[in-house]
Amino acid sequence: MTSDVIAFIVVFAAAILFFSWSCYRRFGLVLKGRPDNRFDAVHKRFWNMLFYAFGQRRVVSKPFGINHFVLFWAFMVLLIANAEFLLNGLAPDVISYSRLPDGAYFTLACIFDIVSVLALLSVILAVIRRLTFPPPHTEARSRDAFIILGMVGFLMIAFFGMHASEIARGTERAADYMFISNFGASIIPSGASVGSLETAANVFWWIHAVVLLSFLNYLPYSKHMHVLASIPNCFFKSLEKIKTQSREEFARENTFGVGQVEQFPWKGLFDSYACTECGRCSDVCPATFTGKPLEPRLLIHDIKVNLLKNGPGDGGEVLPLIGGDGEGSVSEEVLWECTTCGACMEVCPVFIEHVPRIVDMRRNLVEMKAKFPEELLTLFENMEQRSNPWGIAPAERTKWAADINVQPFEAGKTEYLFYIGCAGAFDARNRHTTLSVVKILDAGGVSWGTLGRDELCCGESLRRLGNEYVFDNMARENIKMFEEKGIKKIITQCPHCYSTLKNDYKQYGADLEVVHHTEFINSLIKEGKLKLNASGDLGNVVFHDSCYLGRYNLIYDAPRQVVAAATGKAPTEMERNRDKAFCCGAGGGRMWMEEHEGTLINVARVEEALEKKAETICVCCPYCMTMFDDGLKDKDAAEEVRVLDLAEIVAKALSE
């Protein structure tokens, strides 16, 4: 055994021991989180991992994602090369892929050579990008980022240096297949002695070894923990789209929401390790976009920093999770700025679950501390006492139908319950939508009825705002009423009611077929039950996706098809549309709060619609309706541009 081998065994053992210890400490912290079963349907999880991690499905949706794809796969291939490299270093006489038959050896040598240069090129490209046209957030240019890129670059240079020296020395029998290394050898001055070439190869070998092991040990201590955590994170990803929050059990001994980092489910903690701070979430966040302190990327980063600070202790909180203003703490205002639009989760390449974490922390503020923006006090009391956000007397729920004849829902006689929703019943503007839906249902010969004054609020805003206790009571009360009245099929006109009745109430075992009016109208049209006179009266119709229809429930095509049928022309798309649509600003209970920081979200969205020369803006949600109406007034465009609900557009096109 040569002294080189002995030295390497020592270095290798130290590096592996330290790496194992680091992983044990860091990943051990994750186990402090609350239980969360992410080991079911292993099959499906495995495929998710293949598709999203190895397939880089979401990563490549952006131009530089292709760079990441190349680097990722270069890594995968070089993992084999480097495993061989390390084992060969430990036992040079036993393990070496040069012992393979010529064909196999030449192929591998060729592949490793090409892949290494690809890795080097993508690293160079990444560095150039960070230096010349970096992504908007400053962390992309952090020391961390350059250290890791530098290490990878060095690793590749050492790889080529080592092989070039050996080729020049004439000891590499695959030289003809290692194009890049061969090129490297050709630029070595021909006068170099065999001894100096051997030394060079040896030096490059050691550089390669040391950089490789340093890289490994640097990972757990940097944002590049991502390298270790993101593949499993795709395995642990939620099997269903995230469209609701988890239930809470209201037992006396429990605490509610998350006020300390280890109260998160373990997956929430693991998420923070998987994040490499690419910033795609922040790029699409309506709060970040309008200059508010909430940045989903920072929120996840703060969770990680908090875990690393507080986790190793024995329960005592060194750094507050909520309320502090430095790194590792999330301020209260940040938590209240989220519209729960879900754009962050839609783009995250490694499926980090931002919104549930925000709601977890909101719950802690509301349920444990009764701390929330003052506008919400009135909302909470109104909801609890009068079951609507405005606190209007429930007797006025039927006022929208003052001039028409509406039948109550009767089990056996009526097929569908038309669940009007608070906005549809109380809000003057949205009552027009309600009346339009009625007109369409009647024209389509649908058997429907309402709950009249007995209808209660679904509690959606409360759930998103973290007032789970009151939501829980409202959900139970509603489900009990639906059961008692024999209600099975429900039509809603509000995507928030829709998603709540459909997805949130499912957690309570409610067996309901819930349909939003967009889908319902679309099927009426397809079945030929509505006679529409398409006219161009509405001018250029720009369509706005509601978050709770689109991203939450994947209803993208139905409203577009309906607009096309009712106007004779497909709607104009905004720059950000479908799964990338920009929120109106009212989700997540933001409807009931003021925007104190930055610019207004609804105005930003209205500007986007105006860029498309909108004459009519088509919405499918009462909140969006209000936000667009207000935004147009802010832009002094309310005279020229109208906002119409999809149902209103269809009702206008109905032949009398």
Added chain:
Amino acid sequence: MLVVACVKQVPDTTQVKVDPVTGTLIREGVPFIMNPYDTHALEESLRLKDKYGFRVAVISMGPPTAEVTLRKTQALGADEAILLSDRAFGGADTLATSMVLAEAVRKLAEKEELAIIMCGRQTIDGDTAQVGPGIASRLGCSQLTLVDRIEEVDVKNKQVKVRRKLEGRHEIVVAPLPAMIAVLREINNPRYPTVPMRLMAEDADIALWDNKEMNIDEQTIGLKGSATQVRKIFSPERTKGQILGDETDKPEDVARSLIDKMKEKDLLSL
């Protein structure tokens, strides 16, 4: 020291309709709530608890169903809640009501030094604003009405300094303890209950005091002790105004025509 907060469970009057035929209130299906003014009295009591460490007892006279309201006060942080309920208390006007409440306060004060009796300005069902002062008269203690700020409770010298809101001015008053304070709604923003407190309140003990316990002369309480007799309840005839313009008018035009009308009626002479 003790603060006694008086609360009443009232029908949510915004939801009460008058039967057009009989002229009586239709109470069926109308939810009951804590009298909104009393939520501020309770909040102020709890703030004194936070600030001075006083103990807060809440009393309410009403039917057994009023227990719900008392539970809510416990969820907010009241230390003790007592329901004063007896058929003999029924049908009481403000005179007879203040008799029972005053007696309850007297009983509580036997065991613990009384600092303040906190009442809302008035209830939203009766709207008399007489019960608070009635309690103070019966107990012979200081009477501070229309209070919109408690400046200070001076425990050592046994006095309280409050600000009263009068028409167009404020008045700072110092009065000896014990004192009855009737608060205005602007005095504070009531707190919101935490979930652990709500769960605790779900099975907290609510004491029930009937007249066996209280032992008040039955001629002074309930219907018998009431000086008020209700002849008739009716909605006042509303002389309907006239709606000018319609919703399509520009706000500026509506405002202008409104100002013209007001000028015409000489409502703007300054």
